[in-house]
Amino acid sequence: MNQTNRETNRLQGFAEVFAxxxxxxxxxRIQDTTPAEVERVLQRAGSLSPLDFLALVSPAAxxxxxxxxxxxxxxxxxxxxxxxxxxxxxxxxxxxLNSCLYCGFSREIQRPRVxxxxxxxxxxVAVLKELGIEHVLLVTGDFSHQAGNQYLNQALExxxxxxxxxxMEVQPLAQAEYQALADRGLHxxxxxxxxxxxxxTQFHPKGSKKDFFWRLGTPDRLGxxxxxxxxxxxxxxxxxxxxxxxxxxxxxxxxxxxxxRSRISISFPRLRPAEVGFSPPHPVCDSALVQLVLAYRIFNxxxxxxxxxxxxxxxxxxxxxxxxxxLSAGSKTEPGGYANPxxxxxxxxxxxxxxxKEMALALAQSGLDxxxxxxxxxxxxxxxxxx
Amino acid sequence: xxxDHTNPEQGTSDLLKIGDRIFTSRLFLGTGKFxxxxxxxxxxxxxxxxxxxxxxxxxxxxxxxxKMVAQVAQxxxxxxxxxxxxxxxxxxxxxxxLAQAALETHWVKLxxxxxxxxxxPDHQETLKATEELAKLGFVVxxxxxxxxxxxxxxxxxxxxxxxxLAAPIGSNRGLTSRAMLEIILKESRLPVVIDAGLGVPSHAxxxxxxxxxxxxxxxxxxxxxxxxxxxxxxRLAVEAGRLAYLAKAGAVSWNAQxxxxxxxxxxxxx
Numbered sequence: 001m002n003q004t005n006r007e008t009n010r011l012q013g014f015a016e017v018f019a020x021x022x023x024x025x026x027x028x029r030i031q032d033t034t035p036a037e038v039e040r041v042l043q044r045a046g047s048l049s050p051l052d053f054l055a056l057v058s059p060a061a062x063x064x065x066x067x068x069x070x071x072x073x074x075x076x077x078x079x080x081x082x083x084x085x086x087x088x089x090x091x092x093x094x095x096x097l098n099s100c101l102y103c104g105f106s107r108e109i110q111r112p113r114v115x116x117x118x119x120x121x122x123x124x125v126a127v128l129k130e131l132g133i134e135h136v137l138l139v140t141g142d143f144s145h146q147a148g149n150q151y152l153n154q155a156l157e158x159x160x161x162x163x164x165x166x167x168m169e170v171q172p173l174a175q176a177e178y179q180a181l182a183d184r185g186l187h188x189x190x191x192x193x194x195x196x197x198x199x200x201t202q203f204h205p206k207g208s209k210k211d212f213f214w215r216l217g218t219p220d221r222l223g224x225x226x227x228x229x230x231x232x233x234x235x236x237x238x239x240x241x242x243x244x245x246x247x248x249x250x251x252x253x254x255x256x257x258x259x260x261r262s263r264i265s266i267s268f269p270r271l272r273p274a275e276v277g278f279s280p281p282h283p284v285c286d287s288a289l290v291q292l293v294l295a296y297r298i299f300n301x302x303x304x305x306x307x308x309x310x311x312x313x314x315x316x317x318x319x320x321x322x323x324x325x326x327l328s329a330g331s332k333t334e335p336g337g338y339a340n341p342x343x344x345x346x347x348x349x350x351x352x353x354x355x356x357k358e359m360a361l362a363l364a365q366s367g368l369d370x371x372x373x374x375x376x377x378x379x380x381x382x383x384x385x386x387x
Numbered sequence: 388x389x390x391d392h393t394n395p396e397q398g399t400s401d402l403l404k405i406g407d408r409i410f411t412s413r414l415f416l417g418t419g420k421f422x423x424x425x426x427x428x429x430x431x432x433x434x435x436x437x438x439x440x441x442x443x444x445x446x447x448x449x450x451x452x453x454k455m456v457a458q459v460a461q462x463x464x465x466x467x468x469x470x471x472x473x474x475x476x477x478x479x480x481x482x483x484x485l486a487q488a489a490l491e492t493h494w495v496k497l498x499x500x501x502x503x504x505x506x507x508p509d510h511q512e513t514l515k516a517t518e519e520l521a522k523l524g525f526v527v528x529x530x531x532x533x534x535x536x537x538x539x540x541x542x543x544x545x546x547x548x549x550x551x552l553a554a555p556i557g558s559n560r561g562l563t564s565r566a567m568l569e570i571i572l573k574e575s576r577l578p579v580v581i582d583a584g585l586g587v588p589s590h591a592x593x594x595x596x597x598x599x600x601x602x603x604x605x606x607x608x609x610x611x612x613x614x615x616x617x618x619x620x621x622r623l624a625v626e627a628g629r630l631a632y633l634a635k636a637g638a639v640s641w642n643a644q645x646x647x648x649x650x651x652x653x654x655x656x657x
Contacts, residue, residue: 077610078557078558078559078606078610079557080420081419081420081421081606081609081610082420082421082422082609082610083419083420083421083422164444228503256504260502260504261474261501261502261503262503263503263504302503302504364422364423367422368422369421369422369423369424371445373444373445373446373447374444374445374472375444375472376443376444376472376473376482376485378478378481378482378485379444379472379473379474379478379482380474380478
């Protein structure tokens with residue numbers, strides 16, 4: 001991707017909308033929300049504007065958590081039924097050119113670096129299939145662009161025939177590259193902005209991730225490339241979660257209007273204190289995380305809300321029935337970890353180690369069915385590929 | 388408005404004929420959103436439905452022991468694979484073929500929705516796929532907006548029935564497209580199955596009273612606190628609505644019949 005394209009990206013798409021909102025002003029509006037405003041917004045739950053979302057993440061809304069939980073649960077059951085979808089991450093590589101302060105894959109950290117071969121990848125696939133996984137999320141660090149893209153196409157080719165749905169969480173790519181991957185059957189792409197706040201560069205000092213606007217424009221490129229699912233989120237703990245999440249909601253509303261064929265998924269990666277020696281400047285407590293999940297659901301009943309094994313079994317069991325619609329289980333966050341677990345390579349620590357089967361049993365206690373397969377592998381596949 | 392004509396192709400007994408099959412039950416069921424496959428199976432049994440839809444994206448066509456298929460395949464129940472998840476005619480046709488091979492049925496509920504939020508049908512693609520599948524010998528039941536002209540176009544394209552929506556899928560809003568459904572019921576020579584948005588049994592009864600040939604229900608049953616009981620409630624409502632339709636309710640009048648008619652003076656002094 002050349003520099004010119006990256007530059008124009010600053011002026012186009014969501015970046016243009018983003019430029020109309022000021023961080024401090026947004027923060028102030030959230031803080032100034034009154035209980036009466038929260039009540040007014042709750043009465044119109046299900047299809048709200050990003051400005052209504054401000055009230056839902058406000059300190060004033062903390063007094064309405066129980067009511068929010070009831071509304072969120074009812075909206076979720078009506079839209080998604082008594083079901084939650086299952087996926088598992090498949091870490092392909094921990095190589096990375098970035099040095100994000102909070103990340104276990106940062107190039108500043110001395111650790112063994114791995115990029116799975118076809119044979120190693122298929123060994124992982126075999127274990128995942130044994131666990132009953134049908135939806136898989138391929139994860140890598142950010143390695144050099146050319147090599148990276150070639151490898152991702154290869155990896156997709158290895159993995160694609162074995163799963164109903166394959167998504168990716170990798171470095172931001174160009175629209176044509178997404179298009180090519182989508183034609184080969186890629187279903188979704190998760191690309192978290194990490195933070196929309198003014199200190200972005202401070203947390204991402206080196207590598208291509210330093211380019212805030214290239215990352216911010218990624219969902220536009222995904223939508224334009226016709227990728228079915230676009231995953232957004234902020235890394236909870238980097239900045240004020242209320243303000244940061246407003247910008248997610250703003251981007252959701254924008255994407256739904258512009259790329260109506262794609263669906264939006266939100267994740268809730270939460271930093272815990274002292275991960276890789278990094279203390280999150282704005283730690284997010286459990287009740288704040290709960291408020292945030294409920295806020296997204298009440299804001300938009302169609303969002304996929306996804307919760308990973310970063311969170312504890314106790315929290316997941318309680319929070320999932322209130323609005324979560326997608327879960328990982330049995331996850332390993334190190335490349336090769338399913339076939340050969342080696343904690344020294346992992347990106348973050350797992351807090352819920354239950355297998356998919358155990359997870360399904362726990363969900364059944366809440367009257368929820370864990371859906372393993374919700375996509376036909378033939379949908380969207382280029383007929384000239386792999387047949 | 389009642390559907391005041393008898394479809395000659397349906398014969399004189401009150402059986403529903405679609406394609407090459409005859410149904411005594413006029414309640415079709417969807418299988419999404421249940422809290423467990425077992426409960427879904429029980430709800431199907433309670434509904435006495437004879438036609439149950441199954442999303443191809445939800446079961447594994449290569450696995451003959453698939454648990455979803457096992458729960459749906461009850462005695463007297465025919466499977467109606469749907470193409471839910473397909474976003475264009477090409478994907479839907481492929482899905483129908485895969486389902487045909489896996490489930491040994493040439494029936495298909497055609498659902499094409501490029502929009503993942505409201506799951507509203509794409510009519511251009513639906514027409515294309517209906518033509519293609521009908522030519523291939525499929526019994527095609529397309530899911531459509533309540534659009535009377537489009538339903539006529541589907542007749543010509545070879546559909547076996549039409550399935551217009553009452554309201555957006557999963558919305559439980561009832562017969563929001565009532566005015567258009569009435570025209571479809573009046574004009575269609577195909578069986579009309581009112582699909583999507585029926586939230587409570589009274590909605591289903593109302594659809595049957597209007598003259599619908601059948602209704603399809605999923606969310607309202609699956610999401611109920613007691614899905615088995617709700618399935619029974621829908622069954623009874625559909626039967627009641629059908630009976631009421633056949634019994635031909637008295638005409639609705641806006642005016643009370645005045646006990647002292649305003650024109651009584653005309654006969655005074657006779």
